[in-house]
Amino acid sequence: MSAFDLLGVPGDADEATIKRAYARCLKANRPDDDAEGFQRLHEAYQQALHHCRQRATATAWGDPEDKEGADDRHDTAHAETALPERGEAPATPDGAHTVLLDAEQLEALIAGDAPALSSAGIAAAAAASAVPEYEPQRFDFDAFFAETVARARRAPANALAGWLASRDDLYHLALKQSVGDALFQRLGYDGVAIPPPALAALETFFGQQDYWLAQRMVVRWAIEQEDTRRYDEPRPLAIRQLKRAFRWPQALAISCVPGLSTRIARLSQRLADDYGGLPEGLDPQQAGLFQQLARKDYLGAWRWWPVLVRTVVLALAACLFAPFVFAQSRPALQTALVVGGGALAIQVGWRLMAWLHAISLGHADATRENRRILVPVWLAIAGLALAAVAGVGWLAYPLVVPAALVHWRRSFDALRFLLGGIAMQPLLPTALSESLPAGAIGFAMVPLGLTLFDGLCARSQRIPLSAAIGNRWTTLASYAFFLGWVLARVL
């Protein structure tokens, strides 16, 4: 039964009819007698009123087909709800009967024989004596906005609240409501930054609550004040870099500092998360660059420029300080080359290792995940194969060492597999054991052993391979390998 049926009115009834019907039904269904029946009736009444009002607003806006008329109506409706222009009193929507008197007359009436007057009496008195209308102050919204923002930024929140409360013109409810709406709209879109306590004071005063705006304001204020402690970044260096316009020499210099680009990337990500997009104060190119650099699987151009710069700097430094450090005089160039080459190798190796680590652990897709976990295994096998085929032992190392180092977190298990692998070398057939050094086998054993036993455990428990990492069966197996090495040493 629809709301209108329950009340007994047609679907297009106006408000007065609905109210009359409700009153009639209410006398039959008193709240004291039948609580449930009353609740149903009351809900039906609210629904019917809501429909009726919506229909009334829709009629005011007109037929959606009528585009020209719609513009006119839009302008009138907008003008009615807009802020009062200079020199106008606040708009009263339905032009209802409001009796306005000037300030002195108001005081006199309040102090004098006010108890005797009813609103009809006041209207009569007003008409009779041609009292001029009490004009509220002309409201200059732009000045108010500017002053509010200035006070919010420099004074504590309760001073702002006190100033707002003492403003005479904001006592008038209708004006206060429209000022509040306009203020919050402008705060949202303008990108103005005020301290969060001041925003809370404004929200309390105007009775508005916008959690989204509050969150964005916290971000804006943190950026402006360069205080990012709540985002786990105690030093202002990161935020200052993000605020600067992108210039590649300076970005290059910052990215050469180890760890800094990760911190900058993390900060910009957290700010963007809280803001719902990159905040206005930050340079998008800066943020984009550092976020790219923070991804361990990025191996593009910008990854290698800092490597090159660091290498060159270290080589030059070696060049300059070599004569002081080394007892016998070595050519500076040679020292520089050695140091530079070493630095380069370490950096490249580190990068490759980080890349391997990033791609070998935890992503969303299980099968891709499994495949990535197997990459070190393939590397280890490839390394051994290469060494065996070429007959040159040390060729295996560049491949098996990174493959082993990927598992550096499981250091003890890895170590035991390593030792076990070393002990296994004598067991290999002579042809292979000549070309494969014990160390290479040891290193290769790390990913092989770990992944093999993880896989066995995963299979038996029917869980994905990535979930089996760190299980105790692998640890037990590693002890077995360790035991093998001990026995090999003893015997």
Place this chain on the structure above:
Amino acid sequence: MIVGIDLGTTHSLVGVFGEQGAQLIPNALGSYLTPSVVSVDDQDAVLVGQAARERLITHPQRSVAHFKRWMGTDRITRLGRHAFRPEELSALVLRSLIADAEAHLGRKITEAVISVPAYFGDAQRKATRIAGELAGIKVERLINEPTAAALAYGLQQREGGGRFLVFDLGGGTFDVSILEMFEGVMEVHASAGDNFLGGEDFLHALRDACLQDLGIAANTLQPAESAQLLRRLETLKRELSQASAEHGIEVTLAGQARTWQLDESRFARICEPLVQRLRAPLERAMRDARLAPAQLDDIVLVGGASRMPLAARLVSRMFGRLPLRHINPDEAVAVGAAIAAGMKARDEKLEEVILTDVCPHTLGVGTSQQAANGQVTSGIFSPIIHRNSTVPVSRVERYQPLQDWQRQVEFEIFQGESPRVEHNVRLGKISVSVPARAAHENPVDIRFTYDVNGLLQVEATVVATGETHEVILEQNPGILSPAEIRERLAALAALKIHPRDQQENLSLIARAERLYEELLWARGDLQDALVRFRGALDSQDPDVIREHRTHFAAMLQHIESQA
């Protein structure tokens, strides 16, 4: 017989709905207003009303006022040999009013409708009901004070109906209600208020300003001097409300006579922070009712403290119009309560009038929420009945246990507007036993039913088994259990209370004693008069007593007017 009672912070009234409509009943002294003050004399007999009010100054350790603010708590007041809870003090006032009503009507009163501030919470409403029980009457219906005031205004004038706002600033509480009347239906749209803002707070602000000006610290004053100061300031406040010239008081403080001047504009400045506190409930009520000021037809001022010009001024500034106040603001609520009593008794004249009210606070339970990453936040308030829902209302929400395999689920019930339960008021706790199952298979439905009398009933249904528990909230520390009520009832019955017919004599004696304290120059005359009057009382001859009384009263009036 049923009566309507306005149990106010400073004054209480009783009325009945009779042939000529709502009538207020005068007390033994002939006044409609009975001060809500309780005092204990040297023989540990209890005095209520005007006599007790006089004794606030002469015997401040044995008198207490403004105990309405303590309703819902278990604050104990010691007067002489007795220790009273706020419900018992209110019950003593109610007994006095009932005695007056019975004497006036010549019939036994069995039931009453009592008015409470609209913003009173669950504990306070229960305490009011218990006070009625302790006074020996049935209190089934509690009516909100602004609604009562609206009833008083509504039945006297309106034909066409309309929307209006009731601004009720009483001695201790401030309430705002927005109502709509049409076709004999009176509907409350929204209620808001402040339970700790009333005329007394304005008085205290005046006192603080006065003491600051005169350079006296509050703790150096004797209690009698303090009470006298408040009384003088009360008179000053009233004088200022009537004329805007400068007025002054003369008072004895710390043994010296001092004077202090005040004019209306300084008064307004002193009370500015309190006026700011009046704004927020007004705005919130308008917002909850979703009305613009232009859509209100009238604004009505009720409550003694609304006589202050600053109340009318505030309303005019906020709404752009003058408020109505042509019914005596002290009496409007009592008249409305009498009408409500008539409605409850189904008087034929009131058959056509129906009243619906709202619940002023949001009611809900405390929950914990688990975020996607498994982090659990507890102390989140989940509302079940939102504020300003029309009552009677019944709503149900479904909850599930936090963890699997739970045997018991405990719900804490809160009342308030904050999203965190630590800022809300705890009403009680219920425990429901559930079968041991996984959490998502084990929901519990909680149904809150809030009835017309403002009583909350909680019903828990375990969905898995279909069992329903009609659960009683476990006791709050502020509320008495039925056994305790019976005990206290017996204790009150054993109390010695001065009979009604002695009220006049007692109040005169008390007044004389107070004037003796206050006015040094009149002490000789007062002492003689007191001795003579007491002698007349001892003679126990009604005619002699009456003659002496009139003479005595006239003399006291003369002395007081010269002060």
